[in-house]
Amino acid sequence: MNEQHREKAIIVGVVHARQNRELVGEYLDELSLLLDTAGADVVYRTIQERKAFDPAYLVGKGFSDHLADKTNELEADMIVFDDDLSPAQVKNLEARCKTKIMDRSGIILDIFANRAKTREAKTQVELAQLQYYLPRLTKMWTHLSRQAGSAGIGLKGPGETQLETDRRLVRRRITTLSRELVKITNQRNIRRQRRKEEFKVALMGYTNVGKSSLMNTLTTSDIYVENRLFATLDSTVRQLEHSGKENVLLIDTVGFVRKLPHHLVASFKSTLEETRDADLLLHVVDCSHPYFRDQMRVIEKVLKELEVDDRPTILVFNKIDLVQDKSTLSDLNQEFPQGLLVSAKRKLFTEDLKQEIVRRMKEQNIKADIQISLSDQKLLASIYEWAKVLDRKYEDGHVLLSIQFPTAYRNKYYQLIDGQETKKDFHAK
Numbered sequence: 001m002n003e004q005h006r007e008k009a010i011i012v013g014v015v016h017a018r019q020n021r022e023l024v025g026e027y028l029d030e031l032s033l034l035l036d037t038a039g040a041d042v043v044y045r046t047i048q049e050r051k052a053f054d055p056a057y058l059v060g061k062g063f064s065d066h067l068a069d070k071t072n073e074l075e076a077d078m079i080v081f082d083d084d085l086s087p088a089q090v091k092n093l094e095a096r097c098k099t100k101i102m103d104r105s106g107i108i109l110d111i112f113a114n115r116a117k118t119r120e121a122k123t124q125v126e127l128a129q130l131q132y133y134l135p136r137l138t139k140m141w142t143h144l145s146r147q148a149g150s151a152g153i154g155l156k157g158p159g160e161t162q163l164e165t166d167r168r169l170v171r172r173r174i175t176t177l178s179r180e181l182v183k184i185t186n187q188r189n190i191r192r193q194r195r196k197e198e199f200k201v202a203l204m205g206y207t208n209v210g211k212s213s214l215m216n217t218l219t220t221s222d223i224y225v226e227n228r229l230f231a232t233l234d235s236t237v238r239q240l241e242h243s244g245k246e247n248v249l250l251i252d253t254v255g256f257v258r259k260l261p262h263h264l265v266a267s268f269k270s271t272l273e274e275t276r277d278a279d280l281l282l283h284v285v286d287c288s289h290p291y292f293r294d295q296m297r298v299i300e301k302v303l304k305e306l307e308v309d310d311r312p313t314i315l316v317f318n319k320i321d322l323v324q325d326k327s328t329l330s331d332l333n334q335e336f337p338q339g340l341l342v343s344a345k346r347k348l349f350t351e352d353l354k355q356e357i358v359r360r361m362k363e364q365n366i367k368a369d370i371q372i373s374l375s376d377q378k379l380l381a382s383i384y385e386w387a388k389v390l391d392r393k394y395e396d397g398h399v400l401l402s403i404q405f406p407t408a409y410r411n412k413y414y415q416l417i418d419g420q421e422t423k424k425d426f427h428a429k
């Protein structure tokens with residue numbers, strides 16, 4: 001990130017049907033934070049109220065003239081819209097305001113690009129960036145030669161003749177990156193396979209709620225923690241330290257934010273696959289944030305998209321040390337009786353959370369179907385010692401069993417199926 005030259009940005013929100021000004025104001029607060037992380041200072045913020053988005057300019061034509069004047073007056077380097085802009089809107093606004101035009105998605109992609117460290121994250125981000133920029137390549141914009149810090153946020157590029165070449169190059173690069181990602185995903189799958197027998201707990205939540213801090217407290221590690229958005233991009237796996245002998249793995253992963261670019265979610269799929277593997281989710285919430293309910297809804301939506309919304313979950317309200325009014329905490333307790341109130345930083349009630357994770361691990365049940373030879377009576381009898389048999393069907397020489405057993409006994413299940421030719425899928429219940 002270029003710390004010497006911080007760009008000046010104007011940010012714009014639009015209040016339309018079913019939204020209120022206060023909420024849009026909160027979105028703009030968050031956009032300022034995103035810009036700060038990306039390396040820009042907000043010099044002016046404004047909200048326009050209108051019934052519907054303007055197809056040509058998003059805001060009205062007259063309002064875009066106002067933005068052009070402000071850009072001139074304040075010597076702003078860019079105008080950033082909180083809502084997604086179509087490629088045509090970008091082009092029109094650029095022509096009218098004579099400055100770089102971006103939207104929230106573009107800024108988020110930029111932050112991810114600067115933060116990505118591992119080969120996997122870098123590939124995922126570049127792919128998402130190119131897919132996002134391809135339809136938006138205009139003559140003010142191209143970032144093919146972009147290097148972190150060299151050209152600020154985005155890059156003013158060559159003229160139209162260069163554009164076609166650029167588009168071709170971008171498409172070719174997209175193909176290369178997609179192939180690369182398949183390879184990386186396969187390697188990741190091998191690692192995931194190795195962890196199959198362990199009980200996995202994934203930390204999920206809005207960005208900056210304290211997921212990494214919680215992971216550090218629960219596992220005594222020192223993962224990078226920062227009071228900025230998207231401190232974590234790669235998933236990290238650590239052992240939970242507890243008195244039992246079962247292996248419990250904690251997985252810290254990327255945080256979410258509202259209006260997360262679609263391409264980004266798609267290309268981070270393999271990182272998020274780790275979450276799909278988890279036996280238990282910790283939905284971490286920053287209960288000191290004025291809009292934490294809104295953030296919870298964003299996460300619930302993401303969990304649905306990842307098809308893990310029915311996974312066993314512990315709701316963790318973090319940063320209780322920052323909540324001044326203690327009645328707020330008792331209200332929270334009433335509203336979410338199943339939620340746990342903690343402070344990762346002050347290590348308040350984190351032991352209780354650990355115990356709850358272990359308790360869930362022991363209690364949680366897995367369902368599976370197995371096939372046992374009828375001649376193997378000893379084996380058959382041993383299954384009844386650790387599993388509940390839900391259903392039994394006899395087939396020539398075999399018995400098909402539907403069993404249910406506590407997660408703590410998963411090793412027994414694996415020993416059992418390791419001796420068999422076909423492994424059966426199981427799912428946590």
Ligand SMILES: Nc1nc2c(ncn2[C@@H]2O[C@H](COP(=O)(O)OP(=O)(O)OP(=O)(O)O)[C@@H](O)[C@H]2O)c(=O)[nH]1
Pocket residue numbers: 205206207208209210211212213214224225226227228229230231232233254255256318319320321322342343344345346
């Ligand atoms: N006061 C207080 N601050 C906390 C607590 N937990 C985390 N923080 C702070 O919140 C900020 C974000 O913490 P992280 O652990 O990086 O949050 P994260 O959810 O991993 O964020 P991303 O990786 O960016 O999504 C840091 O400045 C932490 O020190 C807490 O319980 N109390």
Ligand SMILES: [Mg+2]
Pocket residue numbers: 211212213224225231232253255
């Ligand atoms: Mg983090």
